[in-house]
Amino acid sequence: MPARSxxxxxxxxxxxxxxxxxxxxxxxxxxVRPLLVKLQNPEQLRQIExxxxxxxxxxxxxWLQFIKRDVPNWDKKPHEPRNPNNxxxxxxxxxxESKRExxxxxxxxxxxxxxxxxxQAKNTIHRVELNIVKVxxxxxxxxxxxxxxxxxxxxxxxxxxxxxxxxxxxxxxDGEGDRRRSTRTAAPPPTKGKLKLKQFxxxxxxxxxxxxxxxxxxxxxxxxxQDMRVKPVSVNQNIxxxxxxxxxxxxxxxxxxxxxxxIKPPTVFxxxxxxxxxxxxxxxxxxxxxxxxxxxxxxxxxxxVKKSAPASNLPKSTPIPDRSNTHTSASTSAAAASLxxxxxxxxxxxxxxxxxxxxxxxxxxxTPIISPPETSARDSPASGYRIPRPNTSSPSNGGVxxxxxxxxxxxxxxxxPHPKRQRLV
Amino acid sequence: xxxxxxxxxxxxxxxxxxxxxVSRDAACVAGTxxxxxxxxxxxxxxxxxxxxxxxxxxxxxxxxxxxMEIPPELCLELxxxxxxxxx
Numbered sequence: 305m306p307a308r309s310x311x312x313x314x315x316x317x318x319x320x321x322x323x324x325x326x327x328x329x330x331x332x333x334x335x336v337r338p339l340l341v342k343l344q345n346p347e348q349l350r351q352i353e354x355x356x357x358x359x360x361x362x363x364x365x366x367w368l369q370f371i372k373r374d375v376p377n378w379d380k381k382p383h384e385p386r387n388p389n390n391x392x393x394x395x396x397x398x399x400x401e402s403k404r405e406x407x408x409x410x411x412x413x414x415x416x417x418x419x420x421x422x423x424q425a426k427n428t429i430h431r432v433e434l435n436i437v438k439v440x441x442x443x444x445x446x447x448x449x450x451x452x453x454x455x456x457x458x459x460x461x462x463x464x465x466x467x468x469x470x471x472x473x474x475x476x477x478d479g480e481g482d483r484r485r486s487t488r489t490a491a492p493p494p495t496k497g498k499l500k501l502k503q504f505x506x507x508x509x510x511x512x513x514x515x516x517x518x519x520x521x522x523x524x525x526x527x528x529x530q531d532m533r534v535k536p537v538s539v540n541q542n543i544x545x546x547x548x549x550x551x552x553x554x555x556x557x558x559x560x561x562x563x564x565x566x567i568k569p570p571t572v573f574x575x576x577x578x579x580x581x582x583x584x585x586x587x588x589x590x591x592x593x594x595x596x597x598x599x600x601x602x603x604x605x606x607x608x609v610k611k612s613a614p615a616s617n618l619p620k621s622t623p624i625p626d627r628s629n630t631h632t633s634a635s636t637s638a639a640a641a642s643l644x645x646x647x648x649x650x651x652x653x654x655x656x657x658x659x660x661x662x663x664x665x666x667x668x669x670x671t672p673i674i675s676p677p678e679t680s681a682r683d684s685p686a687s688g689y690r691i692p693r694p695n696t697s698s699p700s701n702g703g704v705x706x707x708x709x710x711x712x713x714x715x716x717x718x719x720x721p722h723p724k725r726q727r728l729v
Numbered sequence: 730x731x732x733x734x735x736x737x738x739x740x741x742x743x744x745x746x747x748x749x750x751v752s753r754d755a756a757c758v759a760g761t762x763x764x765x766x767x768x769x770x771x772x773x774x775x776x777x778x779x780x781x782x783x784x785x786x787x788x789x790x791x792x793x794x795x796x797m798e799i800p801p802e803l804c805l806e807l808x809x810x811x812x813x814x815x816x
Contacts (some may be wrong), residue, residue: 310811330760
């Protein structure tokens with residue numbers, strides 16, 4: 305038959321509703337056996353037994369199933385009753401035993417854990433009240449923390465002389481004497497040995513601090529906030545001088561600034577004795593100057609224009625800086641006259657307009673040859689650079705060394721309407 | 730099987746035609762007979778059995794037929810009836 309038997313279908317329906325079966329009536333054990341093995345609750349099985357006595361004798365296997373499930377190590381214990389009716393009793397007994405064992409194991413584990421915890425607690429760090437612990441020298445207890453006896457400020461730092469190793473012993477004695485006099489510190493006066501040790505430590509710190517400072521930043525004379533945070537300093541020295549390190553630094557000769565090799569000093573040319581010998585190989589500077597001369601002459605004396613007429617007897621003083629000086633006041637005719645006098649010694653004096661200004665025989669020698677053209681940037685060929693000078697005084701800019709050359713403006717020559725930039729190489 | 734209506738005696742008839750008249754209490758010692766004598770229960774269970782018989786016939790030639798519906802309160806009794814009827 306393709307359809308299932310009613311027996312099977314009914315059994316399936318019963319298993320589906322097994323939670324509510326408490327009585328199988330007069331049904332034989334064999335009939336309900338597939339049902340009973342599906343039971344999950346031993347209490348329910350007991351009920352069925354009570355209601356259907358015919359089940360009791362044969363349901364041992366069902367009880368065994370429960371025992372296997374619920375009792376660990378069941379096979380090591382006596383688990384079969386003498387009377388098969390008493391399977392339920394066996395089950396209860398074994399369950400109670402296993403529960404008791406579990407509790408015992410749990411208690412043992414807990415005890416072990418507590419023991420380990422206690423041992424660990426002994427090894428932890430605890431806070432200790434400072435009333436019990438002796439406070440180190442120079443420090444004062446503030447409840448739960450310790451602090452230096454007196455907080456030093458900037459004034460203290462400036463006034464304090466860093467300890468000199470040579471004067472260590474002497475200072476120690478003085479320190480003791482001062483301590484007796486001063487009443488500010490709260491710590492008791494230490495012994496001589498401890499005092500010396502303290503002094504030595506301070507020296508090391510001070511030296512290390514100052515040298516460290518110079519190494520790292522190279523800006524002596526500039527203090528940062530971190531320098532103001534001072535390590536604890538003895539307050540017993542009432543010495544009023546500047547720190548030794550600063551004094552030494554101030555006194556030592558200023559180190560020559562390293563010159564950037566890429567920066568070339570402006571080339572200064574010695575004046576030529578005979579400008580007539582001007583040839584093609586002459587430097588462009590003189591050619592420029594000559595051009596300028598000519599133009600100037602053209603402005604002042606349009607009638608007589610001479611090109612490349614260098615003066616034969618020039619004064620030793622170079623015309624360059626002088627001319628620059630005179631250029632600034634070139635509006636005056638006197639300047640023009642003097643200029644003419646400078647350059648046109650071959651030209652007869654009659655060509656000069658104003659003879660009255662001849663009383664100015666020689667142009668004022670403003671600057672020596674070697675002096676750098678500091679006034680006019682136009683005239684110096686490499687005008688963007690400054691000749692480095694030795695540092696004879698404290699740096700004016702706070703000790704900052706210029707590492708890059710100043711940017712140079714294009715030299716503007718007012719005598720040349722369209723300036724050609726001819727740079728000296 | 731005879732199911733008389735509320736008289737103190739019941740008649741039990743075997744398959745080969747023998748009839749036996751016994752008191753109801755005596756017959757109810759057997760749980761199965763007792764249930765069969767219960768008019769309510771017996772009728773319902775019998776009705777289900779008949780339903781099953783028709784269900785079986787209907788699906789005689791087919792395969793993978795879904796199971797018949799069995800209400801939970803009848804399932805045990807139906808099991809017993811099926812066992813008894815060898816169905």
